[in-house]
Amino acid sequence: MRILIVDDHPLVREGVRTLINHQSGLEVVGEAADADSALEAIARLEPALVLTDIGMKQVSGIALAAQIRERWPAIHVIVLSMYDNPDYVHQAMQAGARGYVLKDAPSSDIVDAIRAVAAGDTFLSASLSRQSARSDGPRPILSEREAEILACLARGLSSKQIAAEHDLSVRTVETHRQNIRRKLRIEGQAELIRYAVEHCRTAG
Numbered sequence: 001m002r003i004l005i006v007d008d009h010p011l012v013r014e015g016v017r018t019l020i021n022h023q024s025g026l027e028v029v030g031e032a033a034d035a036d037s038a039l040e041a042i043a044r045l046e047p048a049l050v051l052t053d054i055g056m057k058q059v060s061g062i063a064l065a066a067q068i069r070e071r072w073p074a075i076h077v078i079v080l081s082m083y084d085n086p087d088y089v090h091q092a093m094q095a096g097a098r099g100y101v102l103k104d105a106p107s108s109d110i111v112d113a114i115r116a117v118a119a120g121d122t123f124l125s126a127s128l129s130r131q132s133a134r135s136d137g138p139r140p141i142l143s144e145r146e147a148e149i150l151a152c153l154a155r156g157l158s159s160k161q162i163a164a165e166h167d168l169s170v171r172t173v174e175t176h177r178q179n180i181r182r183k184l185r186i187e188g189q190a191e192l193i194r195y196a197v198e199h200c201r202t203a204g
Helices: 010-021 035-045 061-071 086-095 108-118 126-131 144-154 159-166 170-184 189-203
Strands: 002-006 027-032 049-053 076-081 099-102
Touching: 002 010, 002 035, 010 027, 010 108, 027 035, 035 049, 035 061, 049 061, 049 108, 061 076, 061 086, 076 086, 076 108, 086 099, 086 189, 099 108, 099 126, 144 159, 144 170, 144 189, 159 170, 170 189
Parallel strands: 002 027, 002 049, 049 076, 076 099
Antiparallel strands: none
């Protein structure tokens, strides 16, 4: 798998490159320090996956993920961040990222995330996943349609994308999302995304 690293800190890029290049089947084909350089490198190098920092100057990693999804939908994106803010996780997944790895997590998380995303799964660092653990008691029973929508949320799809995939109106999808949150006793959209990702990984 050809990988592009995007981070405005040279030492971070060097460390991640060394880690990845020691893994079988993975190769760092380029680096970029900002979003503009990243877009140019993607067009030139054609990587299969982009590993991007979230906190860059001018254009954030989340905004970069959205641009990549729009221009190169087949390219996977994993966000590497120092922030465990659930709003950032939600925004990154909505923008098209398939993984969210914390910079203070074990270095093996980066490799695990790359392999999970390459296999078609999503990935969150363990501490983020633990935040989505529910209180004890049986898991509420979701309808077949609600379970389908939950799976789509785990893939990072927006309500508009879910509506198109299942031939529904956006308003219907939003209603299902509200029902899922009510059944699971989840307050915010970010927590719903975390729950969806954790549920998908656990089920798999």
